[in-house]
Amino acid sequence: DVKVTQSSRYLVKRTGEKVFLECVQDMDHENMFWYRQDPGLGLRLIYFSYDVKMKEKGDIPEGYSVSREKKERFSLILESASTNQTSMYLCASSFPQTGSSYNEQFFGPGTRLTVL
Amino acid sequence: GDSVTQMEGPVTLSEEAFLTINCTYTATGYPSLFWYVQYPGEGLQLLLKATKADDKGSNKGFEATYRKETTSFHLEKGSVQVSDSAVYFCALGGKYGNKLVFGAGTILRVKS
Numbered sequence: 001d002v003k004v005t006q007s008s009r010y011l012v013k014r015t016g017e018k019v020f021l022e023c024v025q026d027m028d029h030e031n032m033f034w035y036r037q038d039p040g041l042g043l044r045l046i047y048f049s050y051d052v053k054m055k056e057k058g059d060i061p062e063g064y065s066v067s068r069e070k071k072e073r074f075s076l077i078l079e080s081a082s083t084n085q086t087s088m089y090l091c092a093s094s095f096p097q098t099g100s101s102y103n104e105q106f107f108g109p110g111t112r113l114t115v116l
Numbered sequence: 117g118d119s120v121t122q123m124e125g126p127v128t129l130s131e132e133a134f135l136t137i138n139c140t141y142t143a144t145g146y147p148s149l150f151w152y153v154q155y156p157g158e159g160l161q162l163l164l165k166a167t168k169a170d171d172k173g174s175n176k177g178f179e180a181t182y183r184k185e186t187t188s189f190h191l192e193k194g195s196v197q198v199s200d201s202a203v204y205f206c207a208l209g210g211k212y213g214n215k216l217v218f219g220a221g222t223i224l225r226v227k228s
Contacts, residue, residue, distance in 0.1 A: 004159070033215075042120075042205060042218040043160075058215075090159055097209075105216060107152075107159030 003027075004108035006091055012114045019078040021111050023091030030096050032074035033105065034058075034066065037088040049074055050096065081115045088112050118143040122206050122219035129196055129226050137191040137222045139180075139206035148209035149173075149182055149189040150216065155202045163191075163204070196226045 007022035025032065031050050035043040035058075045058030047066040055066050063085060067075045074093075078085055089112075092105040123138040141149065148167045152160040164173030169184035178193045189206060206219040 035218075040220055042122075042220040043216075044218075045215060048215065092160075104162045104165070105160075107161065109157070109159045 004091055004093055004106050006089075006108040006111050008111050009109060010112050010114075012116065013078075013081050014116055015082060017078075017081050017115075019081050019113065019115075021076040021078075021089055021091075021113070023074045023076070023093075023108055024072055025074075025091075025093040025106070026072065027093065027106070028071065029093035029106075030071070031094045031105075032068065033092040033094075034064075034074065034076045035090045035092065036060070037090055037110070043090065046076065081113075083115050086113060086115045118147065118208060118217045120206050120208055120217055120219035122204075122222050124220075124222070126223035126225055129224070131198055131226055131228050132195045133226075135191070135193040135196045135200075135224070137204055137206075137224070139189045139191065139219060141187050141189065141206075141208050143187075143208055143217075146184075149180070150207040150209070151178070151180055151189070151191050152205045152207060152218075153202045154205065154221075160205060196224070198226045198228050200224060201226045 004025045033048040034046045049055045049068045065077045088110050090110045091108040094105045095103045119142045121140050150165045151163040153163045154160045164175040166173040166182035172181045180191045203221045205221045207216045
């Protein structure tokens with residue numbers, strides 16, 4: 001059974017704090033993703049990684065950075081949290097695309113972050 | 117760029133009613149199409165998918181057919197249950213590395 005775990009379900013931080021969100025997967029997936037989920041906007045991709053130490057910006061990378069030192073772990077970092085980063089953050093992982101066949105992304109339960 | 121448009125919710129139905137959630141997309145080429153479901157307090161999980169035109173994805177009584185001519189992938193179920201209450205996301209497979217583009221999501225509420 002594929003498992004994607006996230007370090008916290010709920011997190012409350014203050015404006016200006018540095019925030020770390022951790023994600024771990026146990027399926028040896030090469031690809032890992034960070035999304036934020038907001039009502040009416042669906043999921044928006046922040047960053048993704050297709051290999052250790054590799055990363056690419058998604059659609060909304062501003063204010064975020066990521067780290068992937070080990071294959072199973074992908075961290076999202078908010079260098080200086082702001083109130084507009086209050087959101088639900090979802091991590092996902094998958095095997096790479098093979099030819100024209102897209103592989104399923106497996107999601108963690110999410111971290112609801114509130115920045116005061 | 118690629119985009120997905122879903123019908124706005126919430127959709128409220130009585131148990132055993134017929135469900136349709138509309139999804140249309142804009143994309144270059146021939147994307148793969150997905151429906152993901154998010155139950156309360158959980159992450160998303162794949163419900164069904166279709167990888168080419170006229171393919172029908174199905175799972176747990178839900179179905180969706182990839183219609184290239186109308187660029188649509190509508191989700192249907194003949195008889196919904198209270199346990200189907202969730203948020204449903206339509207998504208398409210982007211061009212590179214399994215990136216997905218998601219719709220805004222549709223909340224489904226089923227009353228007993």
